[in-house]
Amino acid sequence: MPLLVIIGYVWPEPKSSAAGYRMLSLIELYLAQGWQVIFASAAEKTDHRADLQRLGVQEQQIVLNDDSFDLWLSTLSVQAVMFDRFMIEEQFGWRVELNCPDALRILDMEDMHSLRHARHQAFKADRPLNTADLNSDIAVREIAAIYRCDITLVISQHEMQLLQQHFSVPSALLCYCPFFIDSDNEQTLLGYDQRQHFVAIGNFRHAPNWQAVLWLKQTIWPLIRQQLPQSHLYIYGAYPPPKATALHNAKEGFYVKGWAEDVADVMQQAKVCLAPLAFGAGLKGKLLDAMQFGTPSVTTDIGAEGMTFADEAWGGIIANDSAAIATAAVTLYQDQQLWLTAQQQGTRILQQKFSAAKLQPVIWQQIQQTSANLAQHRANNFTGIMLQHHAYRSTKFMGQWIEAKNRLPPQ
Incomplete structure (x- = not known):
């Protein structure tokens, strides 16, 4: 049974946020295809989190900047890893590349964080959105994470266009993946x-x-x-x-x-x-x-x-x-x-x-095609290779420095 490891920014709360609902739908997509899923997170567990174990999903508590993650991941036979938001890819991407280099690396953006930040900055300044807003430090980080991954799940068609037209991200790296709704499940609506x-x-x-x-x-x-x-x-x-x-x-x-x-x-x-x-x-x-x-x-x-x-x-x-x-x-x-x-x-x-019956087969086909041609897919993504070469070394050494610092006895 193929294995997907999801590294979560938080434990999914489908009743608290759209992000939690979306994550649960992605988990269910993989389960429906016969995959085993492990959900790992360094976040504190909350009372409102989804009951993943009821779905047959194993939960794993992990630690930031600690080689215990490497030791755990190296014991698994992993076919795919999903990063929940670009910040998680920054934290764990180099460790995933080191311990399971052949696993498909998937980035789930949720919403486009740099776009939300850019619009917030323009709102606070009471002016229209401009190019400088879009080209923020957050955008640099987010786009770099997209290039370092094999495929990125993008929730909005507007953001698909922005990524390709403004940031020139190749379409082969992007997969349109909005919310899934079971439109066949008709219900009686109140009048x-x-x-x-x-x-x-x-x-x-x-x-x-x-x-x-x-x-x-x-x-x-x-x-x-x-x-x-x-x-x-x-x-x-x-x-x-x-x-x-x-x-x-x-x-x-x-x-x-x-x-x-x-x-x-x-x-x-x-x-x-x-x-x-x-x-x-x-x-x-x-x-x-x-x-x-x-x-x-x-x-x-x-x-x-x-x-x-x-x-x-x-x-x-x-x-x-x-x-x-x-x-x-x-x-x-x-x-x-x-x-x-x-x-x-x-x-x-x-x-x-948003029909699940229409969307899911198309999304799954793109994910499977990317996985089946992974070596050539990565060879075609030279920018990703370059960013991986430089960024992973900097984040790797920073992570190792924090790890070593945490082991020092308190002064």
């Missing part, structure tokens, strides 16, 4: 008259989500309440800090609820999902949930990015300033026909762009 109020959801540790909550509280929600004074907004998300719970105000109809035990129940009860995202990257799990559970949404261009085609309608309304977002929210809330059309369009987007 317009069975729902009320608004919902917003997102992990509070994610900067774009926190900014969206502030935007709602300070500007957008007061505009909505002027027109719908009896309406309520329920905000859910994992790990709410005190500064978030302090925003709760029942008199304003602004309810900060925190952790959502059942996203399906929360989303299905709401009439409209609000996701005013001023910056960010990747695909938005909250909007995927909204479409799955038949809840039309109001979001920004960045929120809807990569989730629909340019000439296609959104499963709701797209708006980009406070007044337009508030107007869109009220209109969608009050117009039953518009609401029903948006709900139906959300279902179509899921079927056309």
Whole structure:
């Protein structure tokens, strides 16, 4: 049985974040193909992590900057290693290359960290995104990790284009791999008259989500309440800090609820999902949930990015300033026909762009072809060879220096 080792940035929490949901879907993809999977991470285990052992996945606690990882990995017969985000490739890539050089090296980007960072910098400076933002130190690190790996899983078509057109990454190194939805599993969706109020959801540790909550509280929600004074907004998300719970105000109809035990129940009860995202990257799990559970949404261009085609309608309304977002929210809330059309369009987007039955065979074929022709694939990637030669030596020596330093007795 072939073996995949996943080195995780964190232990996957599918109920806390879209990243956790995505990681679980990748694990299930490999399990369905008859692979054995080991998930290893140096992160602390959390109460909300997925029950990987129930899936038959072995868990392995590892340590940063320690040769115990090398000793463990060298005992395994590994056919593929997946790095969860570029920072993990930087930490462990040279150790993987040293101990299992013939294993396929896969980078799962999640979202494109350098793009999210670039947009955040432009947002804080209140100016348009520019080339200097895109060409940041984080971008240099992230693109280098892509070249050092054999194949990179890219979640968004927009990011596929950016990687190829702006950063000139060869298409052979990239694999379009969005969320997977079982579109054949039809469910009965609650109708317009069975729902009320608004919902917003997102992990509070994610900067774009926190900014969206502030935007709602300070500007957008007061505009909505002027027109719908009896309406309520329920905000859910994992790990709410005190500064978030302090925003709760029942008199304003602004309810900060925190952790959502059942996203399906929360989303299905709401009439409209609000996701005013001023910056960010990747695909938005909250909007995927909204479409799955038949809840039309109001979001920004960045929120809807990569989730629909340019000439296609959104499963709701797209708006980009406070007044337009508030107007869109009220209109969608009050117009039953518009609401029903948006709900139906959300279902179509899921079927056309995120169908597991359509996506998984194509993705698996590319992964298998890359693995089958690995020697030639690597020979064609001279930039990757060059970066591996230099970067792995620097990160290797840095890791070994930290390891030696950690072994010194305390002063």
